[in-house]
Structures are given as C-alpha cells and as structure tokens.
Amino acid sequence: MATPWKNGGGVTREVAVFPIGASMDDFLWRISMAEVTEPGPFSLFANIDRHLTVLSGSLRLEFSDRSVILATGESLTFAGDVPVSGVPLAPVTDLNVMTRRGQMRADVRRIDGETALQSGLLIVTGAQTVEGHALKPFDALMIADETLTAKGLVIAFHEILRH
Numbered sequence: 001m002a003t004p005w006k007n008g009g010g011v012t013r014e015v016a017v018f019p020i021g022a023s024m025d026d027f028l029w030r031i032s033m034a035e036v037t038e039p040g041p042f043s044l045f046a047n048i049d050r051h052l053t054v055l056s057g058s059l060r061l062e063f064s065d066r067s068v069i070l071a072t073g074e075s076l077t078f079a080g081d082v083p084v085s086g087v088p089l090a091p092v093t094d095l096n097v098m099t100r101r102g103q104m105r106a107d108v109r110r111i112d113g114e115t116a117l118q119s120g121l122l123i124v125t126g127a128q129t130v131e132g133h134a135l136k137p138f139d140a141l142m143i144a145d146e147t148l149t150a151k152g153l154v155i156a157f158h159e160i161l162r163h
Contacts, residue, residue, distance in 0.1 A: 001013065001014070005034070005043050006024060006043035006044075006045070010034060010035070010036065010037075010038070010040070011034065011035075012032040012033070012034045012096070013032060013033050013034070014030065014031070014032050015031040015032055015033060015095075015121075015123070015140050016030070016031045016121060016140065017029070017030045017031070018030075018157070024045075027098070027100065028099070028100050028103055028104045029097070029098065029099045029100070029104050029106060029157050030096075030097075030098045031095070031096070031097050031098075031121065031123075031140075031155060032095075032096050032098075033055070033093060033094065033095055033096070033138060034093070034094055034096065035091070035092065035093050036057075036059060036086055036088045036091070036092040036093075036094060037088060037091050037092075038088070039085065039086065039087040039088065040085060040086065041083065041084070041085045041086075042080075042083075042084045042085065042086060044080065044081055044083065045080035045081060045098065046080070046081045047080075047081065047100060047101045047102070048079075048080035048081065048098050048099065048100060048101060049077065049078075049079060049080060049098070049099050049101050049105070049106075050077065050078055050079070050080045050096060050097070050098050051075060051076075051077045051096075051097040051098075051099075051106055051108050052070070052075060052076055052077075052078070052094055052095070052096055052097075053070075053073070053074070053075040053094065053095045053097075053108060053153060054070045054071060054072055054073065054074055054075075054092055054093075054094050055072065055073075055093045055094060055095055055125065055138065056072050056091075056092065056093045057072065057088060057089070057090040057091050057092035057093060058070065058071050058072070058088070058089040058090045058092065059086055059087070059088055059089065059092045059094065060086070060087040060088075060089055061076065061078075061084050061085070061086055061087075062084065062085045062086075062087065063078075063082065063083075063084050064082075064083065069089070073110065075108060079101075080098060093138070095108075095123060095153065097155055099157070103159070104157055104158065104159060105157070105158050106155055106156065106157050106158070107155070107156045107158070108153055108154070108155050109153070109154055110152070110153055110154075111150060111151065111152060111153075111154055112151045113149060113151075114147060114148070114149045115147070115148065115149075115150070115154070116146075116147045117143050117145075117146055117147070117148065117154060117156075118144070118145055118156070119143060119144045119145065119156065120142075120143055120154050120155050120156035120157070121140055121141070121142055121143070121154070121155045122140065122141045122142075122143055122148075122150060122152055122153070122154050122155075123138060123139075123140050123152050123153045123154075123155065124136075124137065124138070124139055124140075124141070124150060124151065124152040125137060125138070125151055125152045125153065126151060126152075128150060128151060130148055130149070130150045131146065131148050
C-alpha cells in the first residue's frame with residue numbers, strides 16, 4: 001500500500017515494519033521501497049539510521065559537505081536526521097532500510113547463488129523461484145536457518161544489547 005512520504009514529496013510502499021503495526025514514530029526497524037522521479041529533500045527522522053540501496057536507476061544524494069552518486073545495486077548508510085536531498089539521474093526505485101539508533105542495526109548484503117542464511121528478509125531483484133515460491137521482482141520472503149539459491153538483497157536485523 002502506498003503511503004505519503006513524511007515530507008509530502010512522494011510515496012513509499014512499506015515492505016515490513018517491526019513491531020507489527022508500528023507507526024513512523026515508534027518502529028524499531030522499517031523496510032520500504034519508493035519510486036523517485038523528481039528532485040527533493042529526504043524526510044528527516046530523529047534517531048534513525050538509513051541504509052539506502054538503488055534497485056534501479058541512478059540517484060545523486062546531496063549532503064551539506066558532499067555529493068554521492070548511487071547507480072543500480074549501490075548502497076549508502078547515513079543518519080536519518082542529517083539533511084540530504086535526492087536528485088534522480090534516471091527514474092529510481094530504491095529500498096530504504098531504517099533502524100532505530102542505539103536499539104537495532106541492519107546488515108544489507110547482495111546474494112547471487114546458493115547461500116546459507118540464519119534469518120532475515122530476502123528482497124529478490126528479478127523473477128525467480130525460491131524454496132518453491134514464485135517471486136516477482138522486488139517481492140520479499142522471510143527466511144530462517146535455510147540454505148537457498150537466490151539472487152537479491154538479504155537484510156538481517158540485530159538488536160543492540162545494552163549492559
């Protein structure tokens with residue numbers, strides 16, 4: 001389901017959120033996808049870390065001290081409370097993984113072939129069958145302690161333990 005961006009400049013499609021039913025103000029982690037066709041500022045999220053992966057297209061991110069160009073398949077991690085603008089150099093579909101700083105962290109990695117995975121969420125980058133499930137591009141599949149053959153992005157979440 002498409003929901004408006006926090007800053008009103010576009011829409012996002014939530015893939016998964018934890019805890020289930022959490023709002024934009026109280027999630028521990030959130031995964032979403034967005035289509036970016038126009039330049040504009042990213043929404044600010046206090047105490048959130050972002051991991052942005054370009055699934056298709058090319059995107060220039062403009063920070064106060066630097067610019068970074070991400071092509072298809074490239075990623076960048078940055079603080080969600082730092083002002084940044086995005087300029088699509090070609091129409092972009094992106095995957096945005098957000099975690100609550102100090103409570104959760106996420107590892108995002110690309111797989112291509114047989115891989116043993118402990119747990120996480122698989123986002124497939126092309127039509128394929130994974131563990132008997134026919135998946136379309138950008139479909140998601142929760143996994144736990146499996147060896148599977150797939151091509152896509154795997155997102156693993158880790159709770160940050162405080163002593």
